[in-house]
Amino acid sequence: MTATETKTTTTNGRTDGANGVHQIGRSVPRIDALDKVTGRAQYTADLHLPGTCYGAFLRSPHAHARVVSIDTSEAERMPGVVAVISAASIARDLAIVVEEEMHAARRVLSLFPNVGGKVTYHGQKIAAVAAATKELAEEACERIKVEYEVLPPVIDVREAVKEGAPLVHDETKPVDGLDHGPFAAPTLFNIAGQNHRNEGDVDAGFREADRIFEDTYVIPRAHQTYIEPQSTVADVARDGSVTVWTSTQGHFAVRSNLANSLRIPLSKINVIGMTIGGGFGAKFGGIVDTYCVLLAQKARRPVKIIYTREEEFLDAKPAPGAVITVKTGVKEDGTITARQAWALWDTGVGSGGCYATNRVKGVYKIEHFKVDAYDVHTNKPAPGAYRAPGAPQATFAGETQLNRICAAMGWDPVEFRLKNMREGDQIAFKETLQAVADRAGWAKRQSKTGPNEGWGVAVGEWTNGAGPASAVVSVHEDGKVHVFYGLMDLTGTDTAMAQIAAEVLGVRYEDVTVSRGDTNSAPFGTASGGSVVTFSFGNAVKRAAEDAKKRLLELAADHLEVAVEDLELANGRVSVKGNDESLVTVAQLGQMALRSKGGPIVGHGSFASEPSATTTAAQIVKVSFDPDTGQVRLRKLYGSLDVGKALNPMACEGQMEGGLVQGFAWGLMEQMRYAEDGRNWNPGLLDYRVPTTLDFPDIESVMVEMPTKNGPFGVKGIGEPPIAPGVACLVSAVADATGVWINEVPLTPERVLHAIKANGKK
């Protein structure tokens, strides 16, 4: 498929497919919508198992401290308390560990700090209690006595890498540093991971340039802020087998985490994925489920743990912050000759972030490109994924600087990008950018710009991965189709899968039901993250439906006494081509199958991995700012997204709009704040602001369809990319409005006001 064949569709005026014949391309309601609008959908917290007791955690009030003593005896004696776990109790329980199991045992032992060991962030779990009520469990936690020797914390990555900074983990070895760049030093400290990439020769590239730009961008940690907190219910049978009901993006991932970390055989763990109230990358397990199982093992009763909102902010897995310096060489004709990036990612007590620095390159032809990036330990919780992990941060740096270059050199930011964008098979960088520019009337924007108003544009990208997926599609005696698999539906994927099965089997979407199996019953399925599942499970479901279709046609051929090749399947029936009289319905075939030699109609489909093609999200914003208060308001928002093929245009728009708002919100208002003593400063929704209905205008959405050959019907994974461009887009628009480039977000009113005053503008 070439770029010229790209079809740009505007989905605001929706169609419901060609006379109902096509089930893909229809904006049908979500398959779970009825349960969700009537309050019937079952989330983890909604479970009320008989005999349930409730878990709570004791947490460190300090960001960095040595644990001198822990005394749980009073809590253990409290009536109503059924289990108390701490490092000491786990060590006692593991006392019989044999040598070869030590490696696994260490993982269990690391769930809580030992006496003599350290707590390394504010809110870290010290112990957990299960009791008859949640209040009792919390009260018991308060009765656990802990003595600390408080240590100085390190909060800023730029300080953490310096010699003499407190070491977050005592065992972290210093690493050789860089002899150049913004944090040149012989040795770097608190380094959790490194990423060095070198394409071409950046020094030669910079020599070719007419102008060289260098900027440093700072972006804070952001919390995914799913409205349903982390939650798990666990129960342990007499034979030790474990059942876990949990809010997760991947129940098979939870199963393997539990098996590995608690040394329970995989076959003795059954994980039931409940309806999930938002995840965005933070719900792959390990935050509450492990502790819930440990408590249930001791309590021998079901244990329920529901995180509070405060616990979410103190001790979950937020997106890492970053400090990224970008240097770019440009010729007078607008060619980018070289780009180099240095980055320190704020990965707290964990790691995972620095690889995303490669995205600073963007979707452009850049021959010489170099990255030196580090994950840096600070006294904060470990990071997790947040929709296109790392992309918003890296895109903020890369795309904002491109806009600054355009402003400095007099280039139109859209034209400059079109000139430098890569082209290729199955990708639509240029078409996607052009589509949003056309929708926004970008070329004529000056005529629509008042005083204190400005425009910004930015582009993000993501290439969906793929993972193992398997599905079973059965055709029943009423002609209805059922899809069964181990897919966790986050974003509407069950709906997309039903549409795929319906399309292949020539029935209506409304005639398809879907059920998700637990880990005992369903074949393995990859977790829902990284925009992999519509691509991966879509292939599996399509194959399974095709398998069932083959059986349908064979039964029909037998019944109608014609060859399979002479049959067609559509509108719930199989007919002989060119003879509408000679037909049999899918329902009749479903009945006949029960008496046939082959038995009921079941199709199987499995998929491992195949490469997809990059998808693009391009966004344009018009902002205004108040020169008296510094307040920035979004006035117009436009987004385009290359979806490959829109299985459900309404759902595609929903993905695009939701991701777009999350991206812009990170630039406008969201930041996890830490005091100098390392304590989390804003662990609640009043102080950690996420957008309300009043913070954003309506969004004009444009879908671009550049199919990828390995995706079912050309589908690309689309959940991730819409979050990537927002921060850069917003910062650039504010610069257009104010004349000041503010390289640190979020753009709070005081930050904007200070920046303008410091620059003597307005």
Add this chain to the structure above:
Amino acid sequence: MRQLIELNVNGEVYPIDVEGRTRLLDALRDKCLLTGAKEGCSTGDCGACTVLLDSMPVTSCLVLAASAVGKQITTIEGVAKGEALHPVQRAFMDLGGLQCGICTPGMIMTSIALLEENPNATRDEIRYGLQGNLCRCTGYDKIVDAVQAAAHEMDGRRRGTPRVETGGNPAMAGPLQADTTGGRSPGAR
């Protein structure tokens, strides 16, 4: 102090025992086993626990169960009349006004109260009325679409005219457009 109270929820009487400090949300979820109202924050910031108390939307995490005695409580479970969905429920389904669904019960309860009070609510008024209900999935556009469509539908029923078909994203106008304050200045603290 434990006490026996009777709550009138969705037209049915629930005799339950509660503590003086028991929140209405917990009474509904744990005692009446009506789990449609969700807990997202326990501080009244997210709106997921919104129910109607004598037609007024309240965040049930901030209401004591005992104080709801003698009032008509409506939860998401009581919105549909038998098989017939409320127009707001129907519109949320048809127009993509929900994704993960955790905010949906509260969002629908607030929307119903909003349209009861202002049947001809404009897009801006809908945005204004829903500011206390957080949604992290949709970006809000399709929620506003849905409430607007429901308003048209309900208006049509009152007038006996056919349902107005919607689906576009009409541009916003008026003083409330993208007002980032809403009384809560972003990041101002």
